Amino acid sequence: MNKMIQAALLGLFATSLAHAEPSSQVAWTPDKLNFVKKGNSKNGKELAMQCAACHGDNGVSSAPEFPSLAGQLATYTYKQLQDYKNGQRAHPLMTSIAAGLSDQDMADMAAWYSSLPPPRNKAGKKDLDIAERLVFEGDGRRTLPPCYTCHGSSGQGEKMDIPALAGQQAEYFTATLTAYRNGERHNDIYSRMRVLSQQLSDTEIQELAQYYQQLQ
Ligand code: HEC
Ligand code: HEC
Structure with a gap:
């Protein structure tokens, strides 16, 4: 750059940081990176069936207002799910969905979505x-x-x-x-x-x- x-x-x-609350509780320590890297995508595939109505069977979303998740970096997906659960990112649907997910669920689904080909x-x-x-x-x-x-x-x-x-x-x-x-x-x-x-x-x-x- x-x-x-x-x-x-x-x-x-x-300047903008001076007034800000923490924007996320996810800190990318080596341990955390390793945890997400080891997500079990097979397990994630099963868990993600509850997401398919909106995000599609293969992570390609079913409607223009729903984001596609296929091919996304696992660490990004994991962070977003944590942010919804912890209240740093808010959305009427995703806040309540993320509330029911464990750290392991998030890592597993993040691994599954990252293994899929990106939307075309x-x-x-x-x-x-x-x-x-x-x-x-x-x-x-x-x-x-x-x-x-x-x-x-x-x-x-x-x-x-x-x-x-x-x-x-x-x-x-x-x-x-x-x-x-x-x-x-x-x-x-x-x-x-x-x-x-x-x-x-x-x-x-x-x-x-x-x-x-x-x-x-
Ligand atoms: C009823 C529809 C619906 C269901 C079911 C649903 N989502 Fe979502 N999801 C959305 C919408 C709408 C957004 C965009 C919200 C926003 O603007 O913050 C979203 C956003 C996301 C994002 C952020 C994507 C990005 O690019 O930042 C992730 C990650 C996500 N969902 C994962 C999941 C997972 C995992 C499940 C299942 C456990 C799930 N969602 C179930 C509707 C849904
Ligand atoms: C300095 C690095 C940087 C630059 C330059 C940058 N971005 Fe980003 N962008 C990010 C980061 C980091 C995130 C994720 C932040 C988070 O966790 O919410 C992001 C997120 C996004 C998202 C949200 C994606 C999603 O799935 O929800 C969009 C859309 C986006 N950027 C578009 C753009 C566009 C368009 C430009 C150029 C005008 C741009 N970005 C330039 C760092 C950058």
Whole structure:
């Protein structure tokens, strides 16, 4: 990442951190990483039958407002389920569903979903110039780093907590970016997505959602 953008962003993150409650209770210690890595996907497959009505039999969601989970990093899925259970991320459906899950259930289902092929979009490709610029170049005037520096050049996600975005439902994508922007979703450690989304217009968010949905 460009050094100046990085420095400016760190400043922004530090400012917003000064007032923040902890955005997650998940701390990626080596033990925790190992625990999630050892999730039992066979067991996870059985448990995930209770999720299939919304997230699909193979983790490809059944409606535009439900996120797909197939191919997602296990650590990201695990963190989201913990955040719902602990109250750092709230949603009328997912909060009560996560309340009934143990740490082991979460690790097992996270392993199962991460083993599945990511969603593929069958619709034709559109040219999305605004989104493509934001993804690969960002915007220095707004201290907006390119999305690919964190999410990867194919939207495949990175390391522990940066999710894969390729093939994600555009409607869910738009809703969740808008929720970061207005602070309703605040479980992103260091406020990374809150700071960035506050600089995006509705049109840009919608184009980015289309862009990632058609990426595979
Ligand atoms: C009745 C529908 C429904 C069921 C059943 C359901 N979910 Fe969800 N799930 C949703 C919706 C809607 C969201 C998006 C919520 C939000 O915006 O925070 C979601 C979000 C998630 C996310 C966050 C995804 C992301 O990309 O951040 C995970 C992980 C998840 N669900 C896992 C599960 C698991 C595991 C089960 C089964 C134990 C399950 N869900 C059952 C509707 C459902
Ligand atoms: C500094 C690194 C970084 C950059 C740059 C970045 N992201 Fe993220 N993004 C993250 C992290 C970390 C998360 C997960 C936070 C959490 O746990 O809620 C995330 C989450 C998301 C999510 C939620 C995914 C889901 O399944 O719920 C979307 C959508 C997203 N980012 C889109 C973007 C877009 C579009 C851009 C470029 C405009 C971008 N991100 C740039 C780090 C980044």
